[in-house]
Amino acid sequence: MMAEIRTALVAGANGIIGKALMHELAASKGWRARALSRRLHGSKQAIAADLTDPDATRAALVPARDTTHLFYAALAPHPSLAEEDRVNGAMLRNLLDGLEAVGAPLKRVVLYQGAKVYGVHLGPVPAPFYEDENPRHIGPNFYFTQEDELRGRADRGGPAWSILRPDVVVGDAAGNAMNIAMVIGAYAALCRAEGAAFRFPGPAHVYEGVFAQVTDAGALSRASLWAATSDAAQGEAFNYVHEPFRWRRVWEKIAAAFDWPLGPPIPIRLATHMASKTPAWARLVTEQGLNDQPYERAVGWGFGDFVFHSDFDLVSDMGKIRRAGFADSVDSAEAFIAAIRRLQQAKVLPL
Secondary structure: OOOOOEEEEEEOOOOHHHHHHHHHHHOOOOEEEEEEEOOOOOOOOOEEOOOOOHHHHHHHOHHHOOOOEEEEOOOOOOOOHHHHHHHHHHHHHHHHHHHHHOOOOOOEEEEEOOHHHHOOOOOOOOOOEOOOOOOOOOOOOHHHHHHHHHHHHHHOOOOEEEEEEOOOEEOOOOOOOOOHHHHHHHHHHHHHHOOOOEOOOOOHHHHHHOEEOOEEHHHHHHHHHHHHHOHHHOOOEEEOOOOOEEHHHHHHHHHHHHOOOEOOOOOOOHHHHOHHHHHHHHHHHHHHOOOOOOHHHHOOHHHHHHHHOOOOOOOEOOHHHHHHOOOOOOOHHHHHHHHHHHHHHOOOOOO
């Protein structure tokens, strides 16, 4: 008997989650993978589509009519929560409508949500975060809209769904505004270029006393394949993060791995403080032959500010996914170090 071949469509294939997923799918038996993104992905049979345009999306999806599993990691951030909700809700809806229109035999959708589903973007939230305990806050929140879209379609006989809830994802996708490894590596390189210490760019009490958490993109991709195929994952949402840490412990390990001299934390705002570093970055690009992209797009300093100034504990309970059968994890500091090294090897970050 021939083994079942699953055909995956990875929406948001150029992002941190999507890049790791494409790599994992390529190495996994029984899977075929097709990339979907706004900018054309470099893989074979990749599809470029603007998911905000329903007609263009439907036309672009004709080659994806064999899709059995959708991994939805597409994201259109927006400073207005209402507009973010409208656009991202429509993007998922347009994609699902398009796959239905071309007759794709879609069995399951894996959707990714962040800790924003628990309201962390609005202010302090009691930790740990439990999938079934925290009531929804009043919207808009595009995670709610997307989840309700999947639930409604499944209730009407559409594809099953599973949800994974990572927190700050650590990966090596270049040019991504939410790539925290890029923020740390670029900050360290610019500090070294000025002879400055590698000082945590946030308040001392965050550095010393607040719990943080991250999710390694490679580990998340393995969890994704489990979520796409496990009976225990069908119709369920799962937190997926690694053990919580205090920034001092991780910061010191990162500094030691790269021989970056440490100093005490300094509560700067990176988006403001690093805005004048364009000439310094340009020199590093020239001296080390780095991939040249506009400085304002290369590093998401504002995302770094959000991460390094979050002054309440961010801890997602991991009991549910472990009890359901997925227990893989990685060391958070090692995830940072490995991602920064890969970005250096790819000539995205300076050595």
